[in-house]
Amino acid sequence: MEKPTMKQRLASFGTFLYDSETKQVLGRSGRSWGEIGIFYVIYYACLAAFFAATLAVFNQTLDDDNPKLQGSSSLLKGNPGMGFQPMPDIDTTLIYSTKEGKDEYVKSIEKVLSDYKLANSDGVDCSQVKGIRQDADKPCRMNFTELTAGCNLGNSYGIMEGNPCVLLKLNRIYGWKPEIWTKAEIANEEDIAESIRNQYVEDRIWIDCHGENPADSDNLAKATTTYYPQQGFPLAFYPYTKQKGYMSPLVFVKFSGLAKHLAYMIECKALAKNIAVDRTEKEGSVHFELLID
Incomplete structure (x- = not known):
């Protein structure tokens, strides 16, 4: 064809x-x-x-004021994780305190604090509230002056002094209420630092920052750890129920007197009965390394 x-x-x-x-x-x-x-x-x-x-x-099936999935059914399984700053590089947990690299670290912390610098007109002063507030329509207001008393832009959050500050924050979970130990119960918890057991008050989710290994604990014992505005997250900020203007509580941890050119492996844990600590899943604690140059 x-x-x-x-x-x-x-x-x-x-x-x-x-x-x-x-x-x-x-x-x-x-x-x-x-x-x-x-x-x-x-x-x-x-x-x-x-x-x-x-x-x-x-x-x-949806509610404008309440998420459909809560508690163990939610993405966070009702167990808050903890985050920290500075973290200018998401690929590493090393906080390298050096004057040459301070700009990136300061920028990392300032990004979180920018919203807290402005007065929260919807918030209330909860400094005298010692426990969980039931059915609170207005959120607690973070005292920015007390938070930045020892860690602030003026001292580049401790980096210029060689005493780096680390900002800690718990993940926000709708309706979650911390279950804290009583003073009698905390006395029998051997995993909790003796310094915390001695000064324990039932008004917060305590934070324990310590060396991750025995050698790190020994090295960190020679330094000073200071918390601002206090060693933990006040219970008055909980529960979170989508209050207008709500801002999660923050805590600065300042490490003073660290030896130079020595890497410290540090873990900070949030202490409550219903906060499970799992390093592999990054739940209830954070891990980072500190190196002073």
């Missing part, structure tokens, strides 16, 4: 696009195109209606 020429191919394609004899377009008559057009209009209209009905039913 003789192979068609290019001219014949173009003519055949042109006839496929529009056949003047049969009045067909792309191989279909006007009636055929009308029928298939009506079919797809109805088909996609039904799909859109089904999708809209599904969204409407789903929206009926």
Whole structure:
């Protein structure tokens, strides 16, 4: 069979696009195109209606004020994790305190503190509240002056002094209430530092920052660890129930008198009955290294 020429191919394609004899377009008559057009209009209209009905039913199961998944069903499984700053590089947990690199570390902390610098008009003073506030409509206000008493922009958050500050924060979980130990119970908890047991007060989620290994603990014992504004997160900030203007409590930990050119592996834990500490899952604690140059 003789192979068609290019001219014949173009003519055949042109006839496929529009056949003047049969009045067909792309191989279909006007009636055929009308029928298939009506079919797809109805088909996609039904799909859109089904999708809209599904969204409407789903929206009926949601609450504007309460998340659908809470507690163990939520993403965080009702167990708050802890974060820290400075963290200018997400690929490492090393806090390298050096004057040359202070700008990046200061910027990392300032990014978190920027919202706290402004007075929270919706917040209330909770400094005299010692326990969990029930059904609180307004959030507690963070005392920025007390928070930055020893760690602030003026001293580059301790980096210029060689006494680095680390900012700690618990993840926010809707409706979560900390269950703290009583003073009698804490006395029997051998895993908690003796210094905390001696000064324990039932008004906060205490924080314990310590050396991760025996050698680190020995090295850190020669330095001084100071917490601002206090060693823990006040209970008055809990629970979080989407209060307007809510801001999670923060704690600065300042490490003073660290030896230079010596790496410290440090772990900070949040202490409460219902905070499970899991290093592999990064729950209830944070790990970082400190190196002073």
